[in-house]
Amino acid sequence: MLDIKFIRAEPALVQAGAAKKRIAVDVDAILALDKQVRELGVVIDDMRSRQKSASKRIGEAPAAERPRLAEEQKREKAALQEQEREHSALQARLRELLLRVPNVPAAEVPEGRDDSENVEVKRWGTPRSFDFEPRDHIALGELHDWIDVERGARIAGSRNYFLKGDLSLLEGAVLRFALDRMVAKGFLPMSVPTLVRSDVMVGTGYFPGGVEQAYRCDERDDLCLVGTAEVPVTAYHQDEILDGQSLPRKYVAWSSCYRREAGTYGKDTRGLYRVHQFQKVEQVIVDVADPARSLAHHHDIVRNAEEVLEAFELPYRVVNVCGGDLGAPQVQKFDIETWMPSRRAYGETHSASRFHEYQARRLNLRYRDPEGVVRVCHTLNNTVAASARMLIALLENHQEADGSVRLPAALRPYMGGRERIGAR
């Protein structure tokens, strides 16, 4: 959420930012409503002030006088209550609108309509040229009985799966490697709730825009399954005022992630690329409100992910996500795409975002600076490793003609020292 004061000061900037993101917003209408809310607020504050002093006088008046004075106050009160009802309706409407105002994208965000216009900023490694007909991960999974999508679908519907044997172990190895690496960099590991209240989904910016993408419990419990550990970790300090000295806070969390994938019928239906549940190690940073520091963190968290891919010996590229492909909350986003032979393309495996105040303001996540001033924090996050897609890349890139899969050196200690899996 943007600061309403910022919107008042820079309406054109906000309107232009929304346009760059291809998100419809009427800034003028919001400002008109804001003005209305404030004007009525002044009236109400004034009425309450009179009400309070009148009540005080009644308390001090002789008992005989009180009933008559109270009677007068009753009429005043009715008028006040009517204004209050009007005011809170307007405030609620304003908040609804504000929750949908997108964050202003950075100048470095490229213009563009959709992901086809994202701009590649880096490429590492070279996609391997096979001297045999490479299998896709599903074929490899069937060959070794590592993946069972049929029973997954029978148990839980389409886009659900079982991982078995060495692939299940490999999933754990990938995630644990990623986690260990981040801990070594000073990130605090956390185990987190994956079922959260919907105000946390609003706070992190997923709601109201992304309600369709989240699994929700029924009306007995106001809880949602998170699509990423970013949600509980970023909301960890909700409603707190942190000591500025304690920032930045760097967290890393391993969690299951749940996505409804509404509106993706017929898209990526084969295999583990687009699934309803997967596991992910996520890095989150909370820091002071300094755009330069946020930017530096952004580069760092991208680099952290790159190092994991390099350790896995997987070719990747980094793209600067264009305005039209950017979500409402982000200032800027870099996606890392890893080479996937079956797609004959790079597929998104990581997403690194910086938000400035957008999430923190919704979460009421603040800190006290050295001068004692309370400010809203900045937040950022990025994937470190996400299980299903990382497994696709590892299987497909490191497969051999006989269907076995070579393990990169980094993963061997996590796989009992083995150099390959699926050897016959």
Add this chain to the structure above:
RNA sequence: GGAGAGAUGGCUGAGUGGCCGAUAGCGCCGGCUUGCUAAGCCGGUGUACUCCGCAAGGGGUACCGAGGGUUCGAAUCCCUCUCUCUCCGCCA
């Protein structure tokens, strides 16, 4: 699931209808005292919105877990909910 107790400012903890945005202590900040430190003394110390002011600053309103209600007036009374703790039951 059953029974009970609770939720107040950074923390501890008073406050059962008007004198309470809230006693006191601790912590923190400033000052004084003092070879240094410790102790002591004095003062200050919540958040949000809003109005006035160039500013320093000042005024108003709201907030005592959340939401409703009673009342001229609610931290205080009533209702609902959430959370915490204790005991019992069940259970990974």
